[in-house]
Amino acid sequence: MRETATARRARARKILQALERAYPDAKIALDFGTPLQLLVATILSAQCTDERVNMVTPALFKTYPSAEALARAKPDKLEAAIRSTGFYRAKTRSLLGMAKALVERHGGEVPCTREALTELPGVGLKTANVVLGNAFGEDALAVDTHVFRVAQRLGLARSDDPDEIHDQLLEVIPRGQRTRATHLLITHGRRTCVARKPACPVCPVRALCPWPDKTRR
Ligand code: SF4
Numbered sequence: 001m002r003e004t005a006t007a008r009r010a011r012a013r014k015i016l017q018a019l020e021r022a023y024p025d026a027k028i029a030l031d032f033g034t035p036l037q038l039l040v041a042t043i044l045s046a047q048c049t050d051e052r053v054n055m056v057t058p059a060l061f062k063t064y065p066s067a068e069a070l071a072r073a074k075p076d077k078l079e080a081a082i083r084s085t086g087f088y089r090a091k092t093r094s095l096l097g098m099a100k101a102l103v104e105r106h107g108g109e110v111p112c113t114r115e116a117l118t119e120l121p122g123v124g125l126k127t128a129n130v131v132l133g134n135a136f137g138e139d140a141l142a143v144d145t146h147v148f149r150v151a152q153r154l155g156l157a158r159s160d161d162p163d164e165i166h167d168q169l170l171e172v173i174p175r176g177q178r179t180r181a182t183h184l185l186i187t188h189g190r191r192t193c194v195a196r197k198p199a200c201p202v203c204p205v206r207a208l209c210p211w212p213d214k215t216r217r
Contacts, residue, residue: 003155005171012156012172015205019184022204026180026187028134030054035110035135036102037061040070042130043094043122048085056085067108070099094122112136125163133179141169141178146189153193153211 003011019026029050032038037057044053060081064070070078079092098120102108110131111117117128126142133140143151143162147169151157157168173181192199200206200214 008156009172009174011208013174015154015156015208016173016177016181016184018204018208019188020180023184023187023191026183028130028183029186030130031057032135033061035112035131036067036070038135039098039110039123039127039131040095042127043098044082044085044091046091047087052085056082064099067099067102067110070095071103073099091122097121098123110135112138114140125166129166129182133182139176139178140182141166141173142182143169144186145195146186146193147182149195150185150189150193153198153209154205155210 030038030041030045031054032041040060041053041057044056063081064073064078073096075092075096078095079088082088082091082095085091101120102110106116112132114125114128114132117123117131118125126144129140129142132138133142141147143166148162148165151165151169156172157165159165159168169181170178188205189195192203198215200209200211201217203209206214
């Protein structure tokens with residue numbers, strides 16, 4: 001029988017409660033001190049582990065401490081500094097475009113609205129929501145690869161498009177809990193509901209998960 005929207009919302013609430021009990025230490029894994037640093041780190045984290053990004057950013061933030069400094073960076077120097085995060089040419093273009101737009105449109109400051117953030121080069125909905133939720137304290141759901149996978153296995157959303165997954169999750173995750181839900185779903189995806197062989201037998205939300213291909217002991 002098809003689950004009603006009300007039943008799915010109730011199940012989502014129970015899932016979040018169980019994940020909170022299982023992962024009370026869940027938090028963003030990227031190191032940052034300012035909104036600009038988080039924006040840069042999030043752009044670098046595409047197709048790269050947060051651990052790798054955290055190895056690169058201390059020197060990067062020291063060399064380019066402001067949007068103005070980043071906007072003036074020599075592309076080849078910037079490429080060399082971020083090379084180990086992969087896709088370094090495209091990321092360099094994004095960082096330079098983003099920094100120049102910050103200087104030209106926002107006085108070198110990172111804007112704190114979703115609309116202004118997503119108008120920056122290289123900044124999509126996920127990156128904007130990471131910054132809003134973690135640097136500005138907003139209630140924002142960021143759909144990364146883990147949230148995308150876990151939400152579908154848990155039957156909370158279904159689409160090939162991460163932005164649609166985002167919109168569907170907003171229907172079931174209560175206001176005020178969306179940044180926290182992001183941390184919990186990402187942590188669950190990293191530690192238990194991993195891509196290749198999820199640890200279903202020890203999963204804290206197994207009883208609430210309809211995924212038909214659960215792994216066995
Ligand atoms: S039961 Fe398995 S598939 Fe479902 S959420 Fe848990 S680990 Fe993921």
